[in-house]
Every structure is written in C-alpha cells, then in structure tokens.
Amino acid sequence: MKRVSIKDVAKEAGVSASTVSYVLNSTPTETISQETQKRVMEAVNKLGYVPNLNARSLSSRHSNLIGVLIPQTEPGKELMFSNPFYGELLSSIEYTARQHGYHLLLSGTKEDQDYLSIAQNRGVDGVIIVGTYPGENLNALKTLGVPIVLVDSYVKDDAFHTIGIEDKEGARMATRYLIEKGHRRIAFVSGSIRENGVNIKRYQGYCDAMREAGLAVEEQAVYSGTVDYEYGIEAANEFLARGRKQTAAFVTADVITMGLVKGLQQNHIRIPEDVSIVSFDDVYLSPMAHPALTTIHQDIGEKGKQAVQLVLDAARSKEHHHSECILPLRLVERESVCERREKS
Amino acid sequence: MKRVSIKDVAKEAGVSASTVSYVLNSTPTETISQETQKRVMEAVNKLGYVPNLNARSLSSRHSNLIGVLIPQTEPGKELMFSNPFYGELLSSIEYTARQHGYHLLLSGTKEDQDYLSIAQNRGVDGVIIVGTYPGENLNALKTLGVPIVLVDSYVKDDAFHTIGIEDKEGARMATRYLIEKGHRRIAFVSGSIRENGVNIKRYQGYCDAMREAGLAVEEQAVYSGTVDYEYGIEAANEFLARGRKQTAAFVTADVITMGLVKGLQQNHIRIPEDVSIVSFDDVYLSPMAHPALTTIHQDIGEKGKQAVQLVLDAARSKEHHHSECILPLRLVERESVCERREKS
DNA sequence: CCGCTTTTCGTAAGCGCTTCCATTCATTTT
DNA sequence: AAAATGAATGGAAGCGCTTACGAAAAGCGG
Numbered sequence: 015m016k017r018v019s020i021k022d023v024a025k026e027a028g029v030s031a032s033t034v035s036y037v038l039n040s041t042p043t044e045t046i047s048q049e050t051q052k053r054v055m056e057a058v059n060k061l062g063y064v065p066n067l068n069a070r071s072l073s074s075r076h077s078n079l080i081g082v083l084i085p086q087t088e089p090g091k092e093l094m095f096s097n098p099f100y101g102e103l104l105s106s107i108e109y110t111a112r113q114h115g116y117h118l119l120l121s122g123t124k125e126d127q128d129y130l131s132i133a134q135n136r137g138v139d140g141v142i143i144v145g146t147y148p149g150e151n152l153n154a155l156k157t158l159g160v161p162i163v164l165v166d167s168y169v170k171d172d173a174f175h176t177i178g179i180e181d182k183e184g185a186r187m188a189t190r191y192l193i194e195k196g197h198r199r200i201a202f203v204s205g206s207i208r209e210n211g212v213n214i215k216r217y218q219g220y221c222d223a224m225r226e227a228g229l230a231v232e233e234q235a236v237y238s239g240t241v242d243y244e245y246g247i248e249a250a251n252e253f254l255a256r257g258r259k260q261t262a263a264f265v266t267a268d269v270i271t272m273g274l275v276k277g278l279q280q281n282h283i284r285i286p287e288d289v290s291i292v293s294f295d296d297v298y299l300s301p302m303a304h305p306a307l308t309t310i311h312q313d314i315g316e317k318g319k320q321a322v323q324l325v326l327d328a329a330r331s332k333e334h335h336h337s338e339c340i341l342p343l344r345l346v347e348r349e350s351v352c353e354r355r356e357k358s
Numbered sequence: 359m360k361r362v363s364i365k366d367v368a369k370e371a372g373v374s375a376s377t378v379s380y381v382l383n384s385t386p387t388e389t390i391s392q393e394t395q396k397r398v399m400e401a402v403n404k405l406g407y408v409p410n411l412n413a414r415s416l417s418s419r420h421s422n423l424i425g426v427l428i429p430q431t432e433p434g435k436e437l438m439f440s441n442p443f444y445g446e447l448l449s450s451i452e453y454t455a456r457q458h459g460y461h462l463l464l465s466g467t468k469e470d471q472d473y474l475s476i477a478q479n480r481g482v483d484g485v486i487i488v489g490t491y492p493g494e495n496l497n498a499l500k501t502l503g504v505p506i507v508l509v510d511s512y513v514k515d516d517a518f519h520t521i522g523i524e525d526k527e528g529a530r531m532a533t534r535y536l537i538e539k540g541h542r543r544i545a546f547v548s549g550s551i552r553e554n555g556v557n558i559k560r561y562q563g564y565c566d567a568m569r570e571a572g573l574a575v576e577e578q579a580v581y582s583g584t585v586d587y588e589y590g591i592e593a594a595n596e597f598l599a600r601g602r603k604q605t606a607a608f609v610t611a612d613v614i615t616m617g618l619v620k621g622l623q624q625n626h627i628r629i630p631e632d633v634s635i636v637s638f639d640d641v642y643l644s645p646m647a648h649p650a651l652t653t654i655h656q657d658i659g660e661k662g663k664q665a666v667q668l669v670l671d672a673a674r675s676k677e678h679h680h681s682e683c684i685l686p687l688r689l690v691e692r693e694s695v696c697e698r699r700e701k702s
Numbered sequence: 703c704c705g706c707t708t709t710t711c712g713t714a715a716g717c718g719c720t721t722c723c724a725t726t727c728a729t730t731t732t
Numbered sequence: 733a734a735a736a737t738g739a740a741t742g743g744a745a746g747c748g749c750t751t752a753c754g755a756a757a758a759g760c761g762g
Contacts, residue, residue, distance in 0.1 A: 019717090019719085020719060029742085030741065031718090031719080031720095031742090032743080033742075035719065035720060035721085036720095036721090039720080043721090044721090045738095045739060046741080047740060047741090050741080062501075064479060065479070065718080066479070066718050066719070067480050067481075068415045068480060068481050068717090069717070069719040069747090070718080070719055071412045071747090072410075072413050072717090072718080072719070072720090072747045072748065073746075074719075074720055075720095077412065095442070095445035095446055095642075098445065098643070100445075102439055104439070105440075105466075108465070108466050112465065117463055117464070117480070118463070119461055119463060120426075120461070120463075120464045121452070121456065121461055122449075122453060136411050137411075243642070243643065272646040275646075276645075276646045276648075276650075298439075298587070299442070301620070302647075303646075304619075304620075304647070363748055365748080374712045376711075376712065376714095376751075377710085377711055379749065380711085380750095383750080385750090388751090389708090389710065389711095390709095390711080391710060391711090394711080409749075410748050410749070412747090412748080413717090413750090414749055414750075415717090416717045416718065416719090417716075417748080417749050417750040418749075419750095706759100706761095708758080709758070710756085710757075710758090711754105712753105712756095714751100714752095714753090714754105715751090716752105717750085719747085720747085721744100721745090722743105723742105724744100725741085726740085726741080726742095727741105728737105728740100729736100729737080729738080730738090731734105732734090
C-alpha cells in the first residue's frame with residue numbers, strides 16, 4: 015500500500031530522481047546512456063512504479079486530461095443520456111482521446127452551473143462542450159487559456175473552435191424529401207428552440223424548404239419541447255388535439271421520433287401510411303425502430319473524433335487559430351416515409 | 359491568462375497563504391475570525407481565484423475524483439454505448455457523484471488493458487468498474503489502496519465491494535412467466551457467457567425454471583453472442599436456420615432483443631404471436647419498441663447511485679468492511695408476450 | 703496589571719514530479 | 733599537451749497547495 019515514488023526508483027537504480035524522470039519521459043534534450051536507462055526501467059518494473067500524474071501535471075503544466083461537458087437534457091432531470099446521441103458521441107470522444115493517451119474528465123451540466131469548476135480546477139488541457147449554452151457561461155471559460163471546442167453550437171466567437179453539421183441544409187433536405195413525396199402539410203417537431211442552438215437552424219431549413227415549394231409554414235404545425243421520448247408522446251397527443259392536420263413530420267431528433275411514433279401508433283395512426291416521418295441523427299438504434307426510421311444521418315463517431323482532434327491540435331500549437339469543422343449529412347431512406355397525394 | 363494562485367489571494371487579502379487555505383477549506387481544527395474570512399473571500403472573488411485541484415490532491419491525498427471503467431462491448435469495437443444500459447448507468451453515476459462534489463474520470467476498457475493506468479495515476483479516491491473482467495486484471499487494482507466497487511460482477515473477493523441484481527432469480531422469473539403463458543420451447547439468448555459474469559447466472563435461472571417445470575434445456579435453444587443489436591439480428595437468422603423450433607425466448611438484454619425483434623419481423627415472424635419474448639434491463643427506450651418490451655426491470659438509476667454511495671462510504675471509513683448490495687428486480691408486462699398453447 | 707488559556711494567524715516542511723543549470727568525465731581538436 | 737567540446741548525470745528550485753507547529757494577540761479571573 016506504500017506508494018512508491020520516483021525517489022524510491024532512483025534509490026533502487028542508484029541514480030538521481032531527475033535521471034529517472036528523464037528516462038521515463040524520454041526528454042529529448044537530455045541524453046541518458048543505454049545502460050542507465052535499462053537499470054532505471056528494471057527498478058521501475060521491480061517496484062511496480064507508476065508515476066503520480068497529479069504531481070506531473072503540477073510541474074509540467076499539462077495533464078493529458080480533456081474535460082467534457084454534456085448537458086443534462088433538462089434541468090432537474092438527471093438523465094444525461096435520455097438522448098442516445100450523447101452516449102454515442104461520448105463513446106467516440108472517449109475512444110479517440112484514449113488513443114491519444116488522454117483521459118476524460120466528465121461532467122454533466124446544469125444550465126446555471128459554473129463551468130469553470132471542472133475545467134480550471136483540474137488543469138485540463140482542453141475542453142469539449144457539447145450542446146448549447148447561454149453565452150455568459152461560456153465567456154467565463156475563455157479566460158481559461160486552454161482550447162475549447164464547442165460541439166453543435168452556433169456561438170460565433172473566435173475564442174472557440176467549433177464542430178457541427180449542416181443543420182439548416184439537413185433540415186431542408188429532409189423537408190424537401192417529404193415534399194417530393196407529395197406531402198404538403200408537414201409538421202416540424204423539435205426540442206427547445208434556443209439562441210445559438212441547432213434547432214433554430216433546423217427550423218430555418220424547414221421553413222426554407224416549405225417556402226421554396228410555395229407552401230405556408232403554419233404556426234400550428236410546429237411542435238417544440240424537450241429532447242426525449244416522453245416529449246415525442248406528448249407531441250403525438252398534441253397532434254391529435256390540434257386535429258391531425260399534417261400528413262408528415264420532420265422531427266429533429268431520433269429519440270423524439272421514437273416517442274412520437276409510439277404515441278401515434280397507440281392512437282391507431284399508421285406510420286408511414288397516415289403520417290410520414292423524416293427524423294434526424296440516425297442513432298444506433300434507429301434502424302431498429304418500427305418502422306425503421308428514414309432519417310438524416312450524421313456521422314456521430316466522426317463528430318466525436320474531430321472534436322478530440324481539434325482540442326489536441328489546438329493544445330499543441332502555441333498560437334491560437336480558430337478552426338471550424340462542418341460535417342456533411344445525408345438522408346437515409348428506410349421505412350417511415352411513403353408517397354402521398356394530398357387530398358386537398 | 360495569468361493563473362492566480364493562493365499566494366496572490368493571500369497578498370491581496372493581506373494574510374498568509376495558509377490562512378487562505380484554511381478559510382477555503384473551512385478546516386475544522388483551525389479557527390479564523392469572521393473579519394479575516396470576509397477579507398479573504400473578497401480577495402478570492404476579486405481575483406477570480408479557483409484553486410488548483412491537482413496541487414490540492416497532491417498535498418491532501420485525496421482528489422474528489424472517481425474513476426469509472428466501462429467496457430467496450432467488444433474488443434475492436436469502439437462503441438462503449440452500443441448498449442444503452444451503460445449510458446443510463448453512467449448518467450446516474452455522474453449525477454450522483456456530482457451531487458457529492460466528485461468528478462468522474464472516465465475510461466473505456468479493452469480486455470487486455472492495464473487498469474492501473476487510470477486509477478493509480480490520477481490518485482482517484484475510488485473506482486467503479488462495470489462489467490466482468492478477467493480476474494488477473496482486477497488483482498492489480500487491489501494494491502491500489504482505494505475502494506473499488508464492482509458493478510454486475512460475480513467475482514468473490516472481500517477486497518471489492520459489489521453491487522448487482524438478482525440475476526438468477528430474474529432470469530427464473532422471466533422464464534417461468536413464459537412457461538405460465540403456455541410456452542414449452544423457450545430459447546435463451548444472451549451476450550457472451552463468461553466466468554463471473556451475469557449471463558452465467560441468468561442462464562442458470564433459465565435452466566432452473568425450465569427444470570422446475572419439467573422441461574428440457576435443449577442445446578439448440580441457447581444462443582450466445584455479443585451485447586448489441588447486430589447480434590440480435592444474427593440470432594434471428596440463426597433461429598430460422600435452426601428451424602424455428604421455439605415459440606418464445608428469454609433474452610438477457612434489451613438491445614439484443616431489439617435486434618432480434620427486428621430480425622424476426624423482417625422474416626415475417628410476428629411478435630408476440632409467433633414468438634413471445636421476455637427481455638432484460640428495461641432500458642429507457644424499451645417501452646418505445648414495437649411491440650413494447652415485456653422485460654425484467656432493473657432500477658438502473660439506483661444501481662449507479664448505490665455504486666457511488668458505496669465508493670464514497672468506503673472512502674470515508676478508514677477500516678475496510680466489505681459491502682455488497684443486491685437490487686431487486688421485477689417483471690413488467692408490456693406487449694411482447696402472449697398466451698400460447700403448444701401444439702405438441 | 704499579571705500569568706494563563708484561547709483565539710488567530712504565519713512559518714515551514716513537504717506532496718511527487720519536472721526542468722534549468724551546473725558538474726564531471728571522456729573525447730576531440732589544434 | 734592544453735583547450736574546447738560533448739555526453740551523461742546530479743542538484744536544486746519550484747509547481748500550488750495542505751497542515752503540523754509554534755508564536756503573537758487577545759480575553760480573563762484574581
């Protein structure tokens with residue numbers, strides 16, 4: 015239980031602590047003889063020495079740690095992963111980071127929280143923030159001096175790196191697809207529409223597509239709530255309450271869609287025969303849905319990978335150059351949409 | 359960008375660094391006058407001081423950090439969360455930890471990996487390991503001197519705390535339910551069956567129930583693969599290949615079930631009319647499946663919460679007392695099972 | 703006003719590691 | 733042969749914080 019420190023190794027190998035440090039870090043400016051290296055390594059193995067990374071960070075000013083902030087879907091709701099999208103994203107982030115020898119410091123976030131706590135405290139080398147946050151909170155982070163990458167946020171500020179997708183274009187693509195299938199009354203269902211968020215862009219894309227086709231965007235055709243399946247069910251009920259006006263819907267998240275489909279089916283509305291749906295994200299389980307979701311596919315794995323890459327690149331290069339990465343989208347056709355000739 | 363340290367605060371407040379430390383940690387043995395406290399706090403706020411937790415850990419020997427090890431489902435597969443169960447569990451762990459002022463150091467794990475790296479390195483205060491691992495790897499962790507809790511593992515060793523569920527009983531319950539519904543030929547579908555893992559217990563429960571009902575456990579009725587929906591589909595094909603012998607199945611994970619259901623439906627096998635299924639886990643999305651999954655419900659949130667609780671309790675108390683926590687299970691009836699009179 | 707207890711605070715010694723700089727030899731160079 | 737070079741290592745000063753320990757200030761009964 016006795017922690018073995020670098021000094022113990024030094025003593026065992028009959029060298030100084032600094033020498034041990036040099037061989038362990040293979041410091042390029044220093045040169046240690048083969049023989050000594052071998053002796054040190056033997057001591058390390060014999061004693062089972064593992065360096066204390068806290069101490070290392072303290073003196074070397076970098077921690078090989080990346081802070082990751084993932085939103086709790088809703089304040090008060092503890093389920094950070096009520097949206098499987100986050101799970102998949104985190105998965106990819108973790109995997110990529112680990113490949114590079116980095117670990118993750120994970121924290122969920124409530125809106126009102128002080129993000130500094132996680133980041134500044136532990137001396138992370140960079141921060142990945144996923145989702146949309148009020149600007150003030152982000153500003154505090156800028157003073158941190160470590161690279162910050164925003165995933166899926168439209169905050170425009172050169173202090174941050176960003177990675178996202180063509181939200182607007184994706185939504186337009188989805189909506190247009192529905193229009194091409196003969197639908198004219200198309201609902202828009204999304205999570206909360208907030209400043210700098212993705213949903214506002216997707217809403218614009220939806221509107222654009224409608225307008226381009228000469229269709230009106232009716233207020234009663236837009237549904238907005240939270241990003242979880244509960245809201246999908248709620249939206250289904252609301253759809254009924256509003257009189258089943260639309261024959262199709264563009265939904266901005268697969269989770270919502272799953273709830274929506276369920277809610278609709280429970281009311282004996284058939285998908286896609288009665289209501290066609292194009293969804294968004296293409297999470298791991300969406301081909302498993304019934305019907306399998308026709309959805310805008312985004313490469314979640316790539317998103318996470320790029321996020322990590324951005325942080326690491328920025329952490330390495332000294333001068334700050336703002337970078338931005340937009341991933342492409344594509345529509346994958348499955349079973350939740352069918353042709354429709356509007357009666358009117 | 360200039361980091362403000364405790365000394366800066368001390369200077370600003372006109373006191374010594376130790377005094378600042380005392381007020382910040384409200385060290386119980388020391389007593390600082392109200393007035394000084396106020397002065398210090400003002401300086402802290404004015405300078406925007408945030409303590410460097412690395413330094414703190416270094417000198418105080420505790421980090422307010424919990425290491426979390428989550429398995430990559432399959433080696434080579436990067437998707438740690440191909441099973442939504444892990445996402446939900448992590449969610450709960452993160453939330454609970456945060457409530458207690460702890461952060462998470464997250465790492466995925468490959469089988470062959472050296473777990474020490476994450477734990478020992480960073481001086482975590484405890485480790486939560488979810489899933490089943492080869493014993494040798496765990497042994498290395500024992501020397502760590504921090505509490506370790508194993509989630510869903512049947513490794514018997516007083517050095518570890520464990521938290522799990524009544525796997526065997528749950529499986530028995532599920533199988534018996536199917537039998538009560540008139541099924542006699544029941545498949546067992548699970549992820550890999552390995553030593554000390556949950557599936558072996560569930561298999562036993564399945565066997566027990568069958569035996570109790572005087573039914574034979576046929577080798578060709580058991581399917582075992584990986585825990586993801588891809589395997590579910592595979593199992594469906596295998597089911598066909600083996601001649602559609604069973605009228606029901608007990609599946610040990612909802613993700614697998616989703617794949618299985620999909621695969622079966624694609625082959626025009628109706629659920630539950632042709633094949634009834636009782637699943638396991640009751641993940642967030644399982645009521646959304648089509649049909650909604652009749653499944654053994656486990657309280658994933660509670661599991662995560664207890665895991666954290668166990669670590670923290672153990673970290674606080676000096677002497678080691680092995681603790682163990684088994685959570686109850688219950689069957690929730692939904693739509694994937696129906697009555698059946700065996701033809702034979 | 704004096705010893706004595708309490709309260710309040712500063713000094714200093716680390717925690718385990720990195721890293722600049724100086725030092726010691728063994729080689730070369732001229 | 734003396735001077736210059738370079739390779740190989742150790743010394744020591746921190747990184748930013750905690751925490752004995754001890755000293756000074758303050759309260760108090762007599």
